[in-house]
Amino acid sequence: MKAIKITVNGRTHEAGIDSRRTLLDFIRDTLNLTGTKKGCDHGQCGACTVIVNGRRINSCLSLALSHDGDEVTTVEGLAEGDELHPLQRAFIDHDAFQCGFCTPGQLCSAAALLGEFREGLPSAVSGSHTPFVEEIRERMSGNLCRCGAYNHIVDAIAAVAGEKR
Template identity: 60%
Template sequence: MSITRRKFLIIGSVTAAAIALPPFISLKAFAANNNRTVTADVSLLVNGTQHQLNMDTRTSLLDALREHLMLTGTKKGCDHGQCGACTVLVDGRRVNSCLSLAVMHEGSKVTTVEGLGSPESLHPMQAAFIKHDGYQCGYCTPGQICSAVAVLDEIRSGVPSHVTANLMETPQLIAREFQERMSGNICRCGAYSNIIEAMTEVAEMPA
């Protein structure tokens, strides 16, 4: 049975419409779901100040800090947890805030770069970064500093890394450990050696 050009075009049109239909249905479902926003009350202790926030349950910790509390020191870089620019301290541990929902941290103690020190009273790590020029454009610096502070605490607490030679002993405060543990914080300006120098200086200070 031969197919005329007219029949071929009709069959092609019907097939194309059938294939395209599911995405349109999905878009309608997405729009309907998007209008059903669910909010929650979240209590966070940020830089020593208690905050009660009501927000969309999908709000990341990063957006809660930047958009709700106006703490813009924490930067939004890749938004995929790959660059480390959004690193903050949650209950003393470093966290990529772009990958963590704010509602997951109900009652947590959050420290951003603003909470580490002030221009009048710098944290030793902030002062060391300035002294050793551990920044250039400065965009990644808040995350680098928060991560660097946490790294020293990790090592002093005996938490091993991939390069720790002896798991039965406390890791050493050495460049090799710093480099491995800071590998999740990217500096596109290439100030890595200066950052290690800053961390080394702080590591040699009395704990």
């Protein structure tokens, strides 16, 4: 067991953990914050996406121990009290999910993506003529959705990103 100190959604947790424990299993099973989902455990589906120090990562691919001192935001930390994050509101408005299992990851991914836009970070398709929706599609392609809510996810993100631009 190794000692670790991680801040999740503004609350600092100190715990002794198995060095094999991923950040995902730490969040879900040590902290019992079950909003973050495990879809593949191999970094291939994005259901476990969380935001670490402002950047989105697949929490299943990262050992919890490597996040000593980090600040993590999960889907439970997106809203401010009863005030939903604009993306959460937009996902409901645009019906950007069906079964909802990939949704926490989609939301965390999208929230970090807004930050990437603000910072002007490029993607694989960035260019002077790249349509905005194509940028969103590319940047959200690490988050699989088997129900096929992609178009509505793009609509929801575009609506929020549009407001902020």
